[in-house]
Amino acid sequence: MSTSPGAATMRPPAELNKVILRKLMPLLVAAYVMSFLDRTNIGIAKERLEIDLGISATAYGIGAGLFFITYALFEVPSNLIMHRVGARFWITRIMISWGLISAGMAFVQGEWSFYVMRLLLGAAEAGLYPGVMFYLTRWFTRPDRAKANGLFLLGVSFANIVGAPLGGLLLGMDGIGGWHGWQWMFVLEGLPACLLAVLVWKLLPDRPTDARFLNRAEAEALERRIAEEDAAGEAASGTRSMRLVWRDRQILLVVGVYLAHQIAVYALSYFLPSIIGGYGELSSVQIGLLTALPWVFAAIGAAVVPRFASSGRASRKLISATMIGIAAGFALGAASGAVFGLIGFCLAAFCFFALQSVLFTFPASRLSGATLAGGIAFVNTIGLFGGFIGPYVMGAVEGATGESSGGLWFVVGVVLVGAVLSFFLRYGADKPGSTEE
Template identity: 75%
Template sequence: MQAPQTTAMRSPQEVSSLILRKLMPLLIIAYIMSFLDRTNIGIAKERLEIDLGISATAYGIGAGLFFLTYALSEVPSNLIMHKVGARFWITRIMVSWGIISAAMMFVQGEWSFYIMRMLLGIAEAGLFPGVMYFLTQWFVRKERAKANGLFLLGVSFANVIGAPLGGALLNMEGIGGLHGWQWMFLIEGLPACFLAIVVWKMLPDRPTQAKFLTYEEGAALEARIAAEDAAGAEASGTHKLTGVFKDKQILLVVGIYLSEQIAVYALSFFLPSIIGTYGELSSFEIGLLTAVPWIFAALGSYFIPRHATNGTKARKLVSTTMIGICVGFTLGAVSGPVVGLIGFCLGAFCFFAMQPILFTFPASRLSGSTLAGGIAFVNTIGLFGGFLGPYVMGFMEDATGSKFAGLWFVVAVCAVGAFLSFFLKYGELDETESETAVVAAAAK
């Protein structure tokens, strides 16, 4: 049922604010659970080494294998979602990843660890790019970075909540004959299945299906978004998925995103063990300190992306935050506990200040199924950073005996990403857009 019609439609700003209030809490909670279940092995790293004999290199490989299968499944997943709708597909994703994440409690050694991480990657594939595409169907271009940033609050909240929660659950060691890490996987995995029921009941596929909007409001929003997307695709000349692989701006986004993801997951999976070198700390204390940088990540994703209202501002913000990641990780590598943790806070602040802005660049150049596939392509290549970062961190730790050695690799690749960011630009429409142009495109 549609909401009762009113004599006067709400303004676009009022509609946008209403959509944020109705959709974002559910999407943020889903992403909290997603990120929690993919990264909770970080807090269990030392226990997995002791209980199962998994080395730092093997741990890094297992952590990264999730992203290998996740990445390979991204494009087909997003193309399926374009056809069947977000409501059905996100529900399916959540049920499958919740079951497999809970089943991580049955891991017995390196090979079962590898297999379960690969299955988890396949199950969860498509959630992030799917939501990025979903949000392009609900927000006009100048509001997308803000919406993306709010969604990415889920990552920060997951790390703020997850590290102390995981540390506390590890203290359930021996209860019911299970290790603490087994309880952690079980307790953190199953809630995704229950939230999937809420997603199925509450998530509309498009504005004209939303109960909280009138049909006229939904139709007007869909028309404006379609006009913007069509004009941006026309300006870029990229109309087919095969053209995405040749679009220089999309390839720049891929390179920058790859470098940023290497940093994100290097920190996600190895920060607890790095903090463990700061002194005699309990698992819970390590969890609390691990949460601190992610509080700053939440602040970055909330306050910064809303300022990326055009291509020039977006490019400058991406460049500045990529440089900030380099500075932060350098401080983390060379400094003691206090300054080092401040450096990681700076890096984390920049992670999600930059990422939601970066994903507005493909949306300024593509539309329809090409946009769905293009966003998935960017995330696919970027997520190889989720494999490469943990692998190099683990390899360097085993090779040198230092948990800090791999940070220099992160600094180097992020410096390359910062250089590439200076060449980013939106589609032609962003610099010349007017209400007349959008209305004319909508009328065609």
Template identity: 75%
Template sequence: MPKNAAQPVVRPPAELNGVIFRKLLPLLIGAYVISFLDRTNIGIAKEQLQVDLGISATAYGIGAGLFFITYSLAEIPSNLVLHRVGARFWITRIMIIWGLVSAGMAFVQGEWSFYIMRMLLGAAEAGLFPGVMYYLTQWFTRADRAKANGLFLLGVSAANILGPPLGGLLLGLGGLGGMHGWQWMFLVEGLPACLLAFVVWKKLPDRPEQARFLTAAEAEDLQRRIAAEDEAGAEASGTHSMRQVWRDPQILLVVAVYLTQQIAVYALSYFLPSIIGTYGELSSVQIGLLTSVPWIFAGLGAFLVPRLATDGLRSRRLVTTTMVGVCVGFALGAVSGPVVGLIGFCLGAFSFFAMQPIIFTFPASRLSGATLAGGIAFVNTIGLFGGFLGPYVMGAMEDLTGSELSGLWFVVGVCVVGTVLSLFLRHGDERP
């Protein structure tokens, strides 16, 4: 019904949520599929990059991780700008620039150009994930945010399911047009971001009152319910400014737990192909297909578990349980053969993507307005230093020991710490 209808119409919350999910999530998931594909596709090209560019495993790990330094540093400013100018314009801008830089990775010449392009890619993509996390708080109440976050994170799983086989096929184009296979991979996988950006510009509404799929009464009712929750949580927590965010013990606790989880995510993202390569004589396509398997389970975790996190107590228990799953899964991957090891990585992937959508409900339950935008970016900024630390330690340990598996024990150790810390998480209006 159009917004200027004579009688206000407000559909039941469950029906309304279904409409919003269908209208917003496919487009956002598509953007994140391309985003994660473009930041992690160097994993499948690791061996060729080392041969063609003459870089060591440590240098590869540094280059993989440098993305997260510039990405992290730009996140808080990016989210504060998004809060002011709206998601439609800002996400479009992000996608065009990162698509061009990602395609430009095809022209790196050695270690230093590899480092520089990875840093530029991090700066270009900064703000997409925390921007969407903040954007979704403007469309869903607390009971539905973890589910929405989980559906968005299906983009990561889809990228890691589709990316390795696609990358393996593109690597096979080596020699065509006088270019290496990894050059074709960067070109082919980078440019779709620019194309999808124009769809985002045309289809993504900034706020509920701009959405053609909601009536005026529905938009007003939704915003009222969300505002009431946000104000109650912020009032109970007493955190109302960015300076207070940096001193809020619960926000710092979220940061610490998220940091350990991100170390696990990116250790697996960047080094799983080379670990699977130790399982036997496998082609690039076979390695790509096996690399996809744990990410199928990651998608299941993101889809099935977060919808259960409807309040603070359930959210905390689910975060702790899934962190235990990460520890057990990576330990199995470190000590077992190909079959049980791959099962362990499947358990780890299921667990850390079941956990990630839930962890962002904790700052969202304590903050509101620009402080919420900046606070979510702050959590992601510090957490993503794990995206540097995980690949760096994995690469350094491989060079030191000669084993691709040795760095997994570092991941297990930090995730044990994260598991213990998760026991103390609280939503904004939840008593200790």
């Protein structure tokens, strides 16, 4: 292993964390930007798909959600494979396959081909998010994981900030080369993932001892500290296998909260452009710019809030507060007009990834090794069914009533249930005070 110049001694933990963040996070965030862009860009194309292909609002909601069926089914196997073969190889494989299939969305002909391509895209991308969540547990100790998770989740915000205006511009390519604008959008947003995969293969180290930017003493000490934390958490919780993960009460609570959270995230991701389009006579670019606004607040929340998750108790309070904030934001969006409705969606989005980055530190406080990899994937698997439920209910309600407010109120109710569940979360072991402080 190569060492950094002059790295004869170990750097302080705070400095080491900055180095790791600087070396790993830009690449991981860029990958997540592209993945979220490629799974949600159908939102900006919704109206054009209805006009050009005759895809109804209900069919659109089904297709948007079908992605998460295959994504969820392949999550646990994908993460277990990554644990065996390494993040560098597996993330590269994921990115190439999803990039090609996302570009292939340009060739859908109607509802059934739309459904098939969404199913294939979900299978191709399965494992990226839980894989990175597990990967980060190999690089950061418990006090630093929420911050690292939050920075990674900036990718979702950046994708929505850039994606909506970019999608609006690409729709303007309608007629060039005989293609519709949405066809150009799928191709020009899908193929770059394949190019970025080359950089992932060249630059992403599997573990600290493979990293050229750490010296051997630093890498070995970091891996040793993380292994000790894993062993302590596993011993305290008693959850040592996947069979026990599925019966661990705390993991199931995390699943319940995450499911409610994901219903809200994807309801907004897929239907916000059409909700804003209903505010008045707006162009595609104007809709794209207004759609990006809540995601600016999501980025702020992801960057600022997780640093306050300094203990188990603080983490639990942050999760409960942000769940309540999401419910309040959706309620304001459902009950108000354009200005206050958009403010409500900004409030909900501010809470989205502030919550998610903290929530995924809970499984890592109880599990280790392959069980941790599988456990994180299990949480994401069940939670991602929210990615089907949210768009499906929103599409069904809009198709039946011609309005989206009924679907928004459904989201409010689900998130409030998740907020109640969050009050029972406990960090680390089940015993009060064990790792809560």
